[in-house]
Amino acid sequence: MTIRSKKRLSLMLAAAFALMPLPALMDAQATSARGGAEVQTVPTSTFTGVERAGVAINGVMKAAIDPIIVNHAYYVPFPDMAHILGYKDVAYSYRSKTHVATDGSVTVKVSVGNTSAQKGDERVNIDPPIHLKGKTYISLGSASAVFNTYTWFKAENGSIQVQLPARQYKVQKGDTLWEIAQAHHTTIGAMRVANNMKSDAVTPGQMLRVPPEYQTREMEPARQSSPAKENNAAATPVQSSSTAAKAQAIIATGKKYMGVPYKFGAKSSEAPRRMDCSSFTQYVFKQHGVTLPRDSRQQSSVGTRVAKSQLVAGDLVFFKYPERYSDGRVGHVGIYMGNGQMLHTVPKSGVTITNMSKSGYWTRNYLFARRVLR
Incomplete structure (x- = not known):
């Protein structure tokens, strides 16, 4: 092989490797579905790091967190957010790319790339979590759905604000009014009254009021391992x-x-x-x-x-x-x-x-x- 041919081959190999995603970023793209949930990928070029942000619960600053921006939406590290909200027992499976966290009352599970998460024995719709720099990130809307909070970014001081317990809910992609009512252990009628709704139609990003506490009550579950x-x-x-x-x-x-x-x-x-x-x-x-x-x-x-x-x-x-x-x-x-x-x-x-x-x-x-x- 001539020197010119070797040089041409080297340039071709270098170009091929340059087009390959880095291993850390490959983790951010889920490749398979589990539990019947749709799996989506997020282009690595859309990730943007932002300044460290404080996390306030009901107006009281509790800790700080490192968010990122994905397609103009704020994402936060799932394990960090879980700890701040009292889910102290947090585990991660590298094989299934799934986080499991409990606060003693309920156990939640989120998996990289899945468009739904588990809250107790119920499913809630979320934006697909991503894995980046060794951590799993979820959007603020997904954090609201999973942790039963209302979580948002406050631009005035660059902080993450958490309303606990949630008095409002931001509709997620794939939600129906029936699913939202079920997740809050209330009725479609109560949801419609609380929000002056004339129909059951909801759209992603729509803000809904959660019915008053006396209208939310979980009934005795009918699921268990015994017959x-x-x-x-x-x-x-x-x-x-x-x-x-x-x-x-x-x-x-x-x-x-x-x-x-x-x-x-x-x-x-x-x-x-x-x-x-x-x-x-x-x-x-x-x-x-x-x-x-x-x-x-x-x-x-x-x-x-x-x-x-x-x-x-x-x-x-x-x-x-x-x-x-x-x-x-x-x-x-x-x-x-x-x-x-x-x-x-x-x-x-x-x-x-x-x-x-x-x-x-x-x-x-x-x-x-x-x-x-x-």
Whole structure:
């Protein structure tokens, strides 16, 4: 091969390599679909770095974050945003390019390139997350949908603002009014009234008011791993002597941790030093051979349903948490002790005993109960 030919070949190879995307940017482009969700790619040329931004929750600055701009929209790192919002337990699968995060009440999952995310056992429409510089980024609109917040960029001071709980919702691509109502555990009628709507038509980017708290209430889930027949059957109000004894043993174990500090979104590994409501119930029941899922939403689908009038010691009782969630979801769990009392953990006092039948707050936010002891 002549020197001229070698030089020409070198130039051709150099040009070919120049056209190949860098490995870091290849991660930003999803190539396969999972869970039935459409996968989209975003051209790497549309990424723009911007100045570090503070994140304020209800007007109070909490932390700082490094956003980027994609097609004129602000994107934020998913793990950083999750931590700021109290989702302390965050994991990432490099194989599936999926983030899983829990705040103790609900577990959310987002996957690179997917146009939907999982919030509990529900699906919400989002802009496809992207992976760049070793992190997964989601748009502010997607963060709103996944975390039940209203999140936006405030140009006046260059900050990310979070309204928690959300009182408004920005329609995402693919949304229908029915899906939005379902995600907020309310009705189409309530959505239409709250927004003076004459039809069910919605368009991406449209702002909708979330119906008032009393019109959002999650009904008892009908999904669990045990047979459907058992799931739909009402629990017997009478406990066997052995089951009653186990319930009392569980309660006695729980009482040992009276006053142990509460930590929102605590990791399971932190128990029993610090616990949130669901890691507390999970830990205490585990000491007696009963395995419960991690978050309160998952725990609310275990066992059999029981009427409030037939509660017995050892039953799990579930509540809304309107100060944090505007979608009426399960946000708190406690262990029923009998005589209207429950053993649980709350921010101010840690593990404590509360008479829920004499408290307007707990009575107003009570959802339902489940029996997991047999």
